[in-house]
Amino acid sequence: MSLLSVTGLTKSFGGVQALRGVDFQVAPGEAVALIGPNGAGKSTCFNAIGGQLVPDAGSIEYEGKKLNGLPPHRIWRLGIGRTFQVAATFASLTVRENVQMAVASYRGLLGRLIRPLRALCRDEADEALRTVGLLDQADRACGLLSYGDLKRLELALALANEPRLLLMDEPTAGVAGGERRELMELIARTMEDRGISVLFTEHDMDVVFGHARRIVVLHRGEVVAVGDPDSVRRDAHVREIYLGSAAEEEEGGENEGGEGASC
Amino acid sequence: MSFYIVQFLTGLASAASLFLVASGLSVIFGVSRVVNFAHGSLYMLGAYLAYTLVTHLGGGALGFWGGIVGAAIAVGIIGAVIETLLLRRLYKSPELFQLVGTFGVVLVVQDLALAIWGPDDLLGPRAPGLDGAVSILGHRLPEYDLLLIVLGPAVLLVLWLLLNRTRWGILVRAATEDPEMAGALGVNRKWLLTGVFFVGALLAGLGGALQLPREPANLLMDLNIIAEVFVVVVIGGMGSLGGAFLAAVLIGELQAFGILIFPEITLVLIFLVMAIVLVIRPWGLLGKPETPPPMARAVGRPFRPLKPGWRIAGYAAFALLGAVPLAMGGYAAQVASEVVIFALFAASLHFIMGIGGMISFGHAAYLGFGAYGAALLVHYLGADMLAALVAAPVLAALAAAVFGWFCVRLSGVYLAMLTLAFAQISWSIAFQWYDFTGGDNGILGIWPAAWASGPRVFYLLTLVVGLAGGWVLRRAVFAPFGYALRASRDSFTRAEALGIDVKRLQWQAFILAGAAAGLAGGLYAFLKGSVFPTVMAIPVSVDGLVMVLIGGVQTLLGPIVGAIGFEWLKISIASETNFWRIILGAVIIGTVLAFPQGIVGFAKERYGRREK
Numbered sequence: 001m002s003l004l005s006v007t008g009l010t011k012s013f014g015g016v017q018a019l020r021g022v023d024f025q026v027a028p029g030e031a032v033a034l035i036g037p038n039g040a041g042k043s044t045c046f047n048a049i050g051g052q053l054v055p056d057a058g059s060i061e062y063e064g065k066k067l068n069g070l071p072p073h074r075i076w077r078l079g080i081g082r083t084f085q086v087a088a089t090f091a092s093l094t095v096r097e098n099v100q101m102a103v104a105s106y107r108g109l110l111g112r113l114i115r116p117l118r119a120l121c122r123d124e125a126d127e128a129l130r131t132v133g134l135l136d137q138a139d140r141a142c143g144l145l146s147y148g149d150l151k152r153l154e155l156a157l158a159l160a161n162e163p164r165l166l167l168m169d170e171p172t173a174g175v176a177g178g179e180r181r182e183l184m185e186l187i188a189r190t191m192e193d194r195g196i197s198v199l200f201t202e203h204d205m206d207v208v209f210g211h212a213r214r215i216v217v218l219h220r221g222e223v224v225a226v227g228d229p230d231s232v233r234r235d236a237h238v239r240e241i242y243l244g245s246a247a248e249e250e251e252g253g254e255n256e257g258g259e260g261a262s263c
Numbered sequence: 264m265s266f267y268i269v270q271f272l273t274g275l276a277s278a279a280s281l282f283l284v285a286s287g288l289s290v291i292f293g294v295s296r297v298v299n300f301a302h303g304s305l306y307m308l309g310a311y312l313a314y315t316l317v318t319h320l321g322g323g324a325l326g327f328w329g330g331i332v333g334a335a336i337a338v339g340i341i342g343a344v345i346e347t348l349l350l351r352r353l354y355k356s357p358e359l360f361q362l363v364g365t366f367g368v369v370l371v372v373q374d375l376a377l378a379i380w381g382p383d384d385l386l387g388p389r390a391p392g393l394d395g396a397v398s399i400l401g402h403r404l405p406e407y408d409l410l411l412i413v414l415g416p417a418v419l420l421v422l423w424l425l426l427n428r429t430r431w432g433i434l435v436r437a438a439t440e441d442p443e444m445a446g447a448l449g450v451n452r453k454w455l456l457t458g459v460f461f462v463g464a465l466l467a468g469l470g471g472a473l474q475l476p477r478e479p480a481n482l483l484m485d486l487n488i489i490a491e492v493f494v495v496v497v498i499g500g501m502g503s504l505g506g507a508f509l510a511a512v513l514i515g516e517l518q519a520f521g522i523l524i525f526p527e528i529t530l531v532l533i534f535l536v537m538a539i540v541l542v543i544r545p546w547g548l549l550g551k552p553e554t555p556p557p558m559a560r561a562v563g564r565p566f567r568p569l570k571p572g573w574r575i576a577g578y579a580a581f582a583l584l585g586a587v588p589l590a591m592g593g594y595a596a597q598v599a600s601e602v603v604i605f606a607l608f609a610a611s612l613h614f615i616m617g618i619g620g621m622i623s624f625g626h627a628a629y630l631g632f633g634a635y636g637a638a639l640l641v642h643y644l645g646a647d648m649l650a651a652l653v654a655a656p657v658l659a660a661l662a663a664a665v666f667g668w669f670c671v672r673l674s675g676v677y678l679a680m681l682t683l684a685f686a687q688i689s690w691s692i693a694f695q696w697y698d699f700t701g702g703d704n705g706i707l708g709i710w711p712a713a714w715a716s717g718p719r720v721f722y723l724l725t726l727v728v729g730l731a732g733g734w735v736l737r738r739a740v741f742a743p744f745g746y747a748l749r750a751s752r753d754s755f756t757r758a759e760a761l762g763i764d765v766k767r768l769q770w771q772a773f774i775l776a777g778a779a780a781g782l783a784g785g786l787y788a789f790l791k792g793s794v795f796p797t798v799m800a801i802p803v804s805v806d807g808l809v810m811v812l813i814g815g816v817q818t819l820l821g822p823i824v825g826a827i828g829f830e831w832l833k834i835s836i837a838s839e840t841n842f843w844r845i846i847l848g849a850v851i852i853g854t855v856l857a858f859p860q861g862i863v864g865f866a867k868e869r870y871g872r873r874e875k
Binding site for chain 2: 071084088089090092097098101105106111116120141157
C-alpha cells in the first residue's frame with residue numbers, strides 16, 4: 001500500500017495546461033525523484049501536494065486521506081514536511097528560535113500568550129540543530145546564515161513534525177559543489193534513520209540517480225516514464241526529451257545520459 | 264416608480280465624481296504601486312481652485328467651464344510636483360512610508376486650504392445653461408446631474424482610448440505589466456511616472472471641480488472622499504478602470520437608495536456590500552486574483568533578552584519617569600495621563616504592525632469603540648467607572664473581531680485601505696447616529712468615580728492600567744504567539760508549511776490589539792469627561808502611526824518613546840500656532856525622506872556591522 005498516491009492530477013493556468021492527468025505513487029520509506037525539463041510541471045505538482053495550489057481535477061491521497069483543497073497548515077498536521085526551491089525561513093528570528101517555533105507548532109503550543117518561547121522546546125530544537133550540524137550557530141540571526149546553512153535549517157524545520165513524508169523542491173539548488181554532496185548525504189542518512197519517504201525534484205542528475213530509488217519523469221504536464229534509475233536511464237523517450245533526437249543516433253555510454261541532462 | 268427612476272439617476276450622477284477620483288488613484292497605483300493617500304486632498308483642491316477661478320473669471324459659460332478645466336489642470340500640475348519632490352524618492356521604500364508620506368501631504372494641504380480659503384464652506388455658482396431642472400415623469404432632476412451621468416462613461420472611454428490607443432498609453436501599460444523589461448527597452452520610467460501622476464491628479468481635480476455646483480467646497484472633503492474611494496477600489500478591483508466604474512455606480516446607487524431606507528446609516532449598507540464582495544471575490548469585482556505587490560518591508564533583528572542588570576535599571580527608569588508627574592501638580596498629571604493612554608494605543612498598533620506586519624490606517628476605530636463603549640454605558644446605564652473600563656476593551660475586541668475577520672483576508676496596501684474604510688464607517692456611525700451617540704455634540708459628563716476624580720489619583724490609575732495593558736502585549740510578543748506572528752510576517756509560505764494557520768493567527772492578533780486600544784479608549788473617555796466622534800477619526804489613526812514610526816517599527820520601546828515625543832511635539836506646537844498640522848505634516852514628510860528605508864533600516868546600515 002502506498003503512502004502517497006496521486007491520480008489524474010490536472011491543473012491549468014489560464015490557457016496553459018501545467019499538469020494533464022499525472023499519476024504516481026510513493027511507497028513507505030521510498031525516495032522518489034520527480035524530474036523533467038523546465039516547464040514540465042514539477043513545481044506545480046509539488047505545490048498541489050503541499051496545498052499551496054488547488055488542483056483542477058484528480059486526487060491526492062496520503063495514508064488514505066484526501067489532500068485536495070486542504071490548506072498547507074492542515075497538510076502539515078497530517079505528517080508531511082516541506083522544503084522550498086528558495087529556502088524559506090524566518091529571517092528576523094535566531095536559528096534556534098526558528099526550530100523552536102516549528103517544534104512548538106507541532107506540539108500545539110503557539111496559542112500561548114504569556115510564558116516566553118525562550119525556554120520552550122529548547123532541547124528538542126538543539127537536538128534537531130545538532131542533526132543538521134547547525135548547533136554552533138544556534139544563536140545567530142537566521143538572516144546572517146550562508147545559503148547552504150539556510151537549506152540545512154529548512155531541513156531541520158521540515159523534520160520538526162516527525163513527518164512520514166518529506167516534500168523537497170530542489171533540495172540542493174543554489175548550493176555549491178562540495179557542500180551539495182554533504183547536504184544530500186545528510187538528507188539521505190536522516191531519511192534512512194527515520195524511515196521517512198521523500199519526494200523530491202532536482203536538476204542535478206548526479207543527485208537524482210545517486211539517491212532516488214524510483215524516478216518519475218514529467219514532460220509537458222504528463223508522466224512519460226516511471227521506474228528505477230537504470231530503466232529510466234535507458235528509456236528512449238526520456239533520452240529523446242533530454243538530449244533531442246541526436247540521442248538515438250549516438251551510441252553513448254549510459255553515464256553520459258545522466259551527465260548531459262545535468263546541464 | 265418614477266420616483267425611483269429619478270433616484271437612480273441621482274445615484275448615477277454622484278457616481279461620476281467618485282469614479283473620476285477612483286480611476287486616478289487606480290491608474291497611479293497601477294504604474295507606481297503607490298497608494299496615494301493625498302488623492303482626496305487633490306480632489307479637495309480641485310473644488311477650492313474651481314471656486315476661486317470661477318468667481319474670478321466672472322459668470323458666463325466660458326468663465327465657468329474655463330474655471331473647471333483650469334482647476335483640473337492646476338491640480339494635475341500640483342500632482343506632478345508632489346511626485347517629483349516626494350514620491351519619486353519613496354518608490355523603493357516600505358509601503359508604510361509611502362502611505363504615511365502621502366498622508367503628510369494631506370496634513371499640509373489641509374492647513375494650506377484653511378489658510379487660503381478660510382474655515383467656511385464655499386458654495387460655487389451653478390453651471391450656466393445647466394442651472395435648471397428637467398422633469399422626468401413628474402419628478403425634477405437637475406440638468407447638471409444629466410451632464411455628470413454622461414460624463415462618467417465618457418471619461419471611462421477617453422481613459423480607455425488613452426491607455427490602449429496611444430503610444431503613451433502603451434508605454435504606461437508596459438511599465439505596469441513589467442517595469443524591469445520596460446526599463447530595459449528604454450522606457451524612461453521617471454518621466455512616465457510624473458506623467459501618470461499628472462493624469463491621475465488631473466482626474467481627481469476634475470472630480471472635485473465638478474462637485475462645486477452640487478456641494479460647497481469644505482475642509483472635510485479630502486478624508487470623506489478618500490475613504491469612499493478606497494471602498495470603490497477595493498470593491499472594483501485595484502487597477503481595473505471598469506471595476507472602478509462599476510463599483511462607483513454601486514456605491515452611488517447605494518447612497519441614493521440607502522438614504523430612503525436608513526437615512527442615518529447609509530455607510531453601514533456600503534460596508535455590508537463591501538463585506539459580501541470581499542468574501543466572494545477578495546480581489547474585487549473585476550480585479551485579477553494576483554498576489555499583492557511585493558512588500559519592501561524592513562526585516563527586524565532577533566529580540567535579545569536584556570541582561571538582568573539592564574532590566575532592573577529599565578524598571579527603575581520607568582518607575583522614576585512615572586513618578587515625575589505626581590510631583591508636578593494637576594495639569595502635568597493630566598498631560599501625563601494622556602501620554603500613557605496614547606502610549607498604550609501606539610503599543611497596540613505596533614503589535615499588529617511591527618510584530619504582525621499588518622499596516623492599519625484605522626486603528627483609532629478601536630480607541631473609539633472603547634471610548635464610546637465606556638461613555639454609552641455610563642450615559643445610558645449609569646455604569647460604574649471600573650465596570651465601564653472592563654467593558655471598553657471587550658466592546659473594542661468585538662469590533663476588531665468583526666472588522667479584522669475581513670481585513671486579514673487581504674494584505675499589504677489592500678489591508679491598509681480596508682482598515683481605513685472600516686474606521687471611517689465607524690466614525691460616520693458615531694457622527695450620524697445622532698439619537699444614540701449625540702452626533703458631533705458628543706456625550707458629556709463621563710467623569711471618573713469620586714475616589715479617582717483627583718488628577719493625580721486618576722493618573723496613577725491610568726498608569727497602572729496602561730502598564731498592565733502594555734505588559735500583556737509585551738509578554739505576548741515574547742510568548743509563542745508573538746513569535747508565530749513574527750514568523751508569519753517574515754514568511755507566510757513557511758509559516759503555513761509549519762502548521763500555522765496564518766489568517767487565524769493574524770485575526771487573533773487583531774482582536775488582542777483592538778482590546779488594548781479599547782482599554783486606552785475607555786481611559787481616554789474618563790480623562791476628558793466626554794467623547795466626540797473625532798476620537799475615531801482618521802487623523803487619530805495617523806497620530807498612532809506617526810508615534811510608531813518616530814519610535815521605530817522594529818523596537819518594542821519604540822511606541823512608548825514615540826508617544827512621549829509626539830505628545831510633547833503636539834502640545835508645544837499646538838499652543839504656539841493654529842497651523843500645527845502643517846508642521847506635523849512637514850515632520851512626517853521629513854522623517855520619511857530622511858529615512859526612506861525606515862529608521863531601523865537606517866540604524867541597521869549604520870550600526871549593523873556590530874552583529875556577526
